[in-house]
Structures are given as structure tokens and as C-alpha cells.
Amino acid sequence: MTMEIDDSNVPIDVRTGQITVGNLPTGSTETAVPITVAESAEPGTYRLPIEYEYQFTRLVDYDPYGTDYGDFTRERTGSITVEVTEDARFEVVDTNTTAQIGDQSDVSMTLRNVGSEPARDASVAAESRSGALTFESGGTSSTAFVGDWEPGETRTINYTVSLADDAARRGYTLDLAVNYDDTNGINTSAPPMTAGVTTLAEQSFAFEDVSSSLRVGEDGEIEGTVRNTGPQTADSVIVQYADDSSAVIPVEESVAVGSLGPGEAASFSLPIEVSSESEAGAKSIGFAVSYRNQNGDRRAYDKLDVTADVAPERDQFDVSLDNATIESGGSRTLSVAVTNNLDETASDVEARLFADDPLDTGTTDTGYVQSIEPGETVTVTFELTASASATPEKTYPISFDFRYDDADGNSQISNTVRVPVDVVEAEEGGLPIPLILGAILGLVVIAAVVRYRRQ
Template sequence: MRQNRPPTLVVALVVVLVGSVVVGPALAGVPGGVAAQTQQSGEVIGQPDITFATASGEVPAGSLGELSIAITNRGRIDKGGPAQYEERVTTARGMTMELDDSNVPIDVRTGQIAVGNLPTGSSEMTVPITIAEGAEPGTYRIPIEYEYQFTRLVDYDAYGTDYGEFTRSRTGSITVEVTEDARFEVVDTNATAQIGDESDVSMTLRNVGSEPAGDASVVAESRSGALTFESGDTSSTAFVGEWEPGETRTINYSVALASDAARRGYTVDLSVNYEDTDGINTTSRPMTAGIATAPEQSFDLQDVSSSLRAGEDGEIEGTVTNVGPQRADSVVVRYADDSSSVVPIEESAAVGSLDPGESASFTLPLEVSSEAEAGAKSLEFAVRYRNQDGDRRAYEKLDVLAEVAPERDQFDVAIANSTIESGGSRTLSVEVTNNLDETASDVEARLFADDPLDTGQTDTGYVQSIEPGETVTVTFELTAAASATPEKTYPISFDFRYDDADGNSQLSNTVRMPIDVVEGEDGGLPLPLILAAVVLVAVAGAVWYRRQ
């Protein structure tokens, strides 16, 4: 193709040439004169010269990797000329290439590759490859089909430039050496992790290569943060040592699956770090293993009843069921709430071992303070147990709705006759009823009274035991001073010290009762005044007799 110059340029060139004839001698001394600006004619002939090589070295069978391909364009100049034309004829433009892996045990995992413009020199391309597990050791030739455009000829003169353009398709090749090294594969797994627990899992690997591996270590790495190893990290390394061809090794790991982990399979990546027979540290291709999951070990509390009452000891009774999926040994039901008004008398109740679906009853005694409000309360419970590995575990997702009854007096007191004469004394017969849900033993009842009432000589009473709901009679002496105002009510009080069903000494609430003061039955002067008058008369008589 010739590129002609514009007419104006041609006219200018002719004028310059004519001028050079007229004034040539005058310009001879000018460096690079007008004559030097005249384009010379000629031809530049050449072509690209493409070769391929691989810089990846040896690749082991049964591996994944990348193949590094060096592409070199040495270029060939058959007839030289200006540099820009030589560069043009030696450049491969718009080059593409494709590796033909149809007859080799090497899978090149890419299609046509766009290389682009390739001047003289070298460039490098990287392609992913897979070497088949059963690839025989040896050297394999991989053909490379490539195509590019180039300029074969540049014809130039003062009037323009012609370019000879061509498209070339060629086939080159590279050689890849496949070696037989130590290679590994997962042949068995025993891996089930329980949600919310630690589990032992095992992976069995075999060296399927033909070479031993020295100082081998198996690295396991979890793909999920919910699955961790014994260190709390998402990876763990187990040392194996020398590993001969055909030998299998079972590697054990302790894994923990978070309590909020989804119930699904989890993936662990495995790789082997080792020294090959040349003492070079090598890492095997990655392998994967799956870990199945079992649901979280759980328990349920059923048929729960409460005898809690403010100011008293009570019990929570119910049935604990092992929901599964594993057998639980040494099962203990624990009170796990931090309430200040409900305090455990015994923090746990042991129920033994439970198979999945098996139930057992439990009773847990609790003390309720007198400040506790009556009504329904949600209390937290937990179950402690040992798993199949004998490790202590706890299930804490249990709540119990318990009714707390309002506070009451431990004992009811009734007085058949609650009157006393002013200035008189009498025996009180007091009926005492046990309101507790347990037997009260060694019951000591005591009477308290304030002036103008007094307890007299007998202010305590004793009963060996009082059954729940039983009523007994206890007697006390009560005296009313003469200053006690008739038709007025005065208080007296009782309390009871007793031993509960556990043998613990308790002091009851104080019970207040009213006493009505009445006039004496004779309606005359009070007895103390009469006695005082008699004494005065006797003293006066004695004085009179002595004076006579």
C-alpha cells in the first residue's frame, strides 16, 4: 500500500530542489542541508520469530498449579532499514494462543489467550493447570496454536510508503515434566461435631505417591468461624513424621462448634507440609474433608410445681427429660438464677444418667425471703452432665415459671376468752395451729405483754411437735394491774421458736392478739385497795392499844 504525499508538499519539494541547483554551493556548508531532508527510497523486509518455553520446572502428578509460559520474539531482519520500519516488520500484532491438552494428562484450565502486540523480546503468561492423579512420570509436549498479524515488507520512497501485511497461524510447543512425588488423598473420615460442644474428629489420609515424605505435618483449616479447633483458632497442625508410599495415617483433632452454629455440614481444608527426597520443603495440593453436625444436647423440664411462699422454705418439683441426641451421665438439675429474694437451700439435685428420651423427677428446696413479692416468678435453671467423652457440660436454656404465695404467719393463734379483770390475773388457754407445710418440732411458745399487763410466772409453753394443720393448746398466765382501765383493749404478743423438717432452728413471726380489760365481777373497790385499807386499820389499832 502506497501512501502519496499531498500536492502542496510535492510543489514545495520541487521548489526546494530547484533552489538547491541554483544556490547549491552556497548551502554546502550548512549541516544537514535541504538535500538531507529528502526521503531516501528502499525496502525493509523481516518477520517475527516466536518461540515458547516453560519456566515452571517439574510438576507433580495429582496436583493443581499454574504453568508459567515464556514467549520470546527474536525477530528476523532479511533486509534492514530505518529502525522504525525494522521494528514494524518484527512485531507480532494482536497475537492469540491456545494450548492443546487433548493428548496429555495435563488439563489446561483456560481457552484462547490474548497476548496482544509482541515486539522483540520476551513476555510471560501464566495459565492454571491440573495434573491427573494417574499421570505417568515423564516429559509431555503440549502443542500451542498461535496466530498474529505482521508486516513482511515496508517499501518507502520520497512519494510514500507501502506495507505488506500478512496474518500468520503457526503451531509451537512447550514441554512439561511430570514427576512422581509424595501425594496424598483423604480415604476416610470419622467427623461429627455436636453444636454447642467439643467433639473429637479424625481424618485418614494415604500417601498415594511413589516417594516418601519426611517430617510431614497435616494442616487442617476450617472455612467457618463457627467451627474452631482446640486452640480456639480456625486451624490446627498435627505432626506425622516419616510417611512412606502407600501408608495411611489417621489424624485426630478436637473441634468445637458454637452453640449458635447452623446445623449443616462444615468444610475443612487439609494440606500436608513435608520434605521431599531432595530435602526441599513442599506443600501438597489442598484437600477437603466434611464434618457433619449433630444437634445441641438439650433437656426439658416438665410437670413443674411450686410450694414457694414469701418468708418460708419451699420446693420446686418436676421432671427433667433428656431430649438428646446423646446419652447424658451424672445429670444434675441446678438452680441458676441470681434472684436476691429466692435463694437455694441446696443448689442442685442429682438424677443420675439419662438416655435420649428418658426422664427423672427432681426436687430442689428453695428459701424465699419475706421481702419477696407474691405472684409468678420466672426462675433460671440449668442441667449439668457428662458427655460421651466424660467431659463436664452444662445446658442453661431452661426457665421455670413458679408461683410465690404471699407471706403468712407460721402459726395461727386463737384465744377462747380474751378478757381479763382489771387488777386480776388468769390462765390463758391459747390454741396454736401449725400453718407450715412441714412438721414443727421442739416448739417453744412465748407470751409477751406490756404494762399494765404482765405475763406472770408462766410466760412460755412447750410442745414436742405440731404436724402441718394440727392445732394444740398452750397455757400462759396473764395479770392485769389495778391501773388497767376497764373497757380498754391492750395487746399481747406470741412468737415460736421451732425446728423445721431439716432440723434447723427457726423463729416465727410475732403474732399480736387483743386482750380486753373488764371490771371485776363484785363491782366494789378493787381488791388491792381493800387490802391496803385493812392494813391501815390494823396499824392504827395497834398504835391506839399501845398508848392505852
């Protein structure tokens, strides 16, 4: 059996053409027919004409050679009645439902009451079909209260959703259900609706053209360019040190670079100190980028590592002597050439000389220089004495250290620098000291005798 429903003269759309019922046994059966009621339809009853066609067997002839069936086709007309009731009905008329992977996003849906009756104490429940898309509570559903909802009125419902870091970049579906009390106070659920959520890629950043000037025991810098490789503008971008190494210490934890639109880049420089206990070589240092998203919320992207070369430790100052010898039992003024090996100016430099027996520093064991530029050499003078017990042709060490202020005004103490000094024989010339002392003593005795005789 087949049938066709004529909907040409009613505000009802039958969403199928010819309907196939199949074999119809004695009695009755039900067949579902999908329809859509126009928004302009007035409440009431509507008659829809039906034409149906069926086949039946009217005659069966049995003979020795078999059975013959006499089948006939018949067409009939009838009608069905559809009642359009007075109630609230809803449809989605607008959406703003874009969410970013790895972040929270605000989405909104605008619904209209297209029915003929108001909805009292209405609420709209949204439910995600995927565990990757959750609401502010952390669950996959959320309900917003709307209140009274008159026919023809629209309501915009806002939700905060989160897409997991590992969420696939695709569309996601939200099921929407409106629950309300009708005019008789009976709680009612409207037919369900759906809304789609589109996705944006995760907000990301990349470092480019990274260089470093790190050295064991010194302050240096890591410089480079940070680029916004994500789909959204990032405001108040901050490049942050994010490593837990005890050997690499940030002089400053972060540096701000401003706002970056998609594809935009900015340079950064972060001062870093390398501990004197650290080893030279390439080091992987963790960094992060902190930023504010479209809602003004602070977010962080921490998938950034920098490989920085750390140079071996060096003396902050080089020291050389114009004459590295001293006579046994003698003293002299040392002219010391001091060179600044640092990459910054050393200010308020106080140099100090240290010596061990049989050498001694004398009264002038310190020298002062107001400042020494990188690579600059200055001369500082000191007094050095060698006792008579100093063995000629033997080498003894003296050492220097330097207290200075770095470019940031912080007081620093340098490594100790050792320099060899050769002891040489005292130069011959003049009368020996014992002979001179004996002569003086003899003169004193003679003078005393002469004076005695005169008396």
C-alpha cells in the same frame, strides 16, 4: 482445532473427551488437560496418542461479485509424553468429622501415602473455610506433625474443633495440605485435599410440669421434670439455680439427676427460700443444666427460666384463746390453742407470751411442745395478770412468738402474733377488802385491852 487423547493403554485417565483448542495462530499455544494417575502406575514416561482435526483455508478467489474461500478439513495424529515421577502423594481414605454446634468436638481424618516415595518430617495442615468452625487455638487453621510417612502407610490426624453457638446447621469444609521433605531433602507440598464436617444440633434441655410451693418468708420447693432435647447423651446431669435475685435464695444450689439419653427425662426438686422482704406474685427464676459431653468435659446449658408463683406471707402459727377476758386486778391461766400453718413439722417448739402494763405475764410466760405436725393444733397454758389500774371494758393486746426447728433442723423464729384480751369488772361477792381489814384491826385492839385488864 479439536483433539482427542487416547488413554486406553496407559495408567492415566484423561478427564475430558474432545478438547477444543479454537483458532490457532502462527506459533504455539498451551492447553491444560486434566488427568488422573492411577495408584498402581509405575514411575516413568508414558506416550499418549493424539488425534487432532483442524480446518484451514487453502484458496481465496476474488472477483467483482465478492470473495470465495476454499476451506479444507484435515486430520492428523501425534502423541504427547507424560512423566510419572517418583514422589509421595496422598489421599483421604476415611473421616470421622462430626461436630456439635455450641461445643468442642474431636474430629479425625485418615490419609494414605499413595505415592512411590516416602515423605520425611510430614505435617498436615487443616484450614476451615468458615469463621464459625475454629480449632482449639481459636483460629481457623491448625497443623499436626506426622513425621516420616512410608508409601502405602496411613496416618490418622486428630483435631479439636469448635462450632459457634450461632453456627448454621450445615456441612463445613476443611482444606488439607501435606507438607514434607522428599528423599532429596527438598521441602514439598502435596496437592491440596478436602474433608467435610457434618454437624449436630446444639445440646439442649427443657423443663416440663414445673410447680412451686413458694411463700414469702418461708422455705418452699420448685419441682419439675428436665428432659434432654439434644442429639447426644448427657452424663452427670445437674439442675442448677442460676439467678442473682436477693429475694429468692436457694437452700441448695443444685440437684443431680443422673445421665439422660436423647429424649429421656428425670424429675427434680430444688428447695428455695423466699425472703420476707420479697413481694408475692409470679417471679421468673433462672436455672441452668450442667452436664458432661461425649468427651467427659463439663458443659452448661443456661437458656432455662422458670415462672414460679410466690404466695403472700402468713403467720407460721395461728393462736386462739378459749376465753379472752381477765378481771381487773385479777390473774388467770390462759389456755392457748396453737395451730401449725407450715407445710412441714415444727419440732422443739418453745412458745412465749408477752404483755405490757397494765397486763403482766406472771411466772409462767413460756410453754414447750415437742412437735406440731402441719395443720395440727395443740394447747399451751400461760399465766396472765391484770393490775388494778386495768380499765374494765377496755381491750389490751398480748402477743406470742415461737422458736422452733424446721424440717432441716434449722432453728427459726416465727412472726409475732397479737391477740386481744378484754378486761372486765371484778365479780362482786363477800365483804369488801377495806372492811375486812378494819374488822381484823378492831379484833386485835379488843384482844389487847382484855389482856391488859387481866393483868
